Amino acid sequence: MLTLHDYLPSQNGWKVRVLLGLLEIPYDSHPVSIFEGESHTDAFLALNPAGAVPVLQLRDGSAIAESNAILTYLAEGTSFLPSDRYRRAKVMQWLFFEQYNIEPVIGSLRFWTLTGRLERNQAMVAGKREAAARTLAALDRSLGETPFLAGSDFTVADIAVYAYSHRAGDCGFSLPEYPAFAAWAERVRDAIGPGYPVHPYSIDPHSGA
Numbered sequence: 001m002l003t004l005h006d007y008l009p010s011q012n013g014w015k016v017r018v019l020l021g022l023l024e025i026p027y028d029s030h031p032v033s034i035f036e037g038e039s040h041t042d043a044f045l046a047l048n049p050a051g052a053v054p055v056l057q058l059r060d061g062s063a064i065a066e067s068n069a070i071l072t073y074l075a076e077g078t079s080f081l082p083s084d085r086y087r088r089a090k091v092m093q094w095l096f097f098e099q100y101n102i103e104p105v106i107g108s109l110r111f112w113t114l115t116g117r118l119e120r121n122q123a124m125v126a127g128k129r130e131a132a133a134r135t136l137a138a139l140d141r142s143l144g145e146t147p148f149l150a151g152s153d154f155t156v157a158d159i160a161v162y163a164y165s166h167r168a169g170d171c172g173f174s175l176p177e178y179p180a181f182a183a184w185a186e187r188v189r190d191a192i193g194p195g196y197p198v199h200p201y202s203i204d205p206h207s208g209a
């Protein structure tokens, strides 16, 4: 059985939960209390030297960290990751975009907003807000051309990008200002279906510390 080392409010974890569900792959979930230091124990650092979730542990004990690496591992050989060289590169384009322009931008702003950390990160907020607006505009431009990010098919690129971007409203962005992006978000929501809740940070009493 696969084991997913996870933290429920993490949208990086959410990406992996979604794909495991869509592929109907059974797995054990191991919740990690990241705000109590559980991801920085020697045992956890042996799984992921960066000390972060999600980590997917395989049946032989080996482990894969970085949410988008996990997605490509799980999606290999399925319709969620094209085998055609160009199409696959387009998926990778958006997976790398997500890690540079979404997770540390919209993901961080959202985390600071929802856990009371905006004030202490004030020096970075204006820059991140500008970067987030540029990100949403870039997504809107691209999604005016194709129904999904890598073309006509729903892929792991859509799951990865959707994870934090569709929650940009949580940190003050208005999605209707980006109509092609908003229409794509509805298509992705429909493709994913119900059963993958976004868990609020408030379920973890340690998240505000």
Ligand SMILES: N[C@@H](CCC(=O)N[C@@H](CS)C(=O)NCC(=O)O)C(=O)O
Residues within 6 Å of the ligand: 007, 010, 011, 012, 013, 034, 039, 050, 051, 052, 053, 054, 065, 066, 067, 068, 099, 103
């Ligand atoms: N780029 C990584 C980011 C992983 C990450 O930052 N995870 C957070 C939760 S969303 C975490 O475990 N933080 C705990 C820590 O860094 O100590 C990914 O996409 O998986």
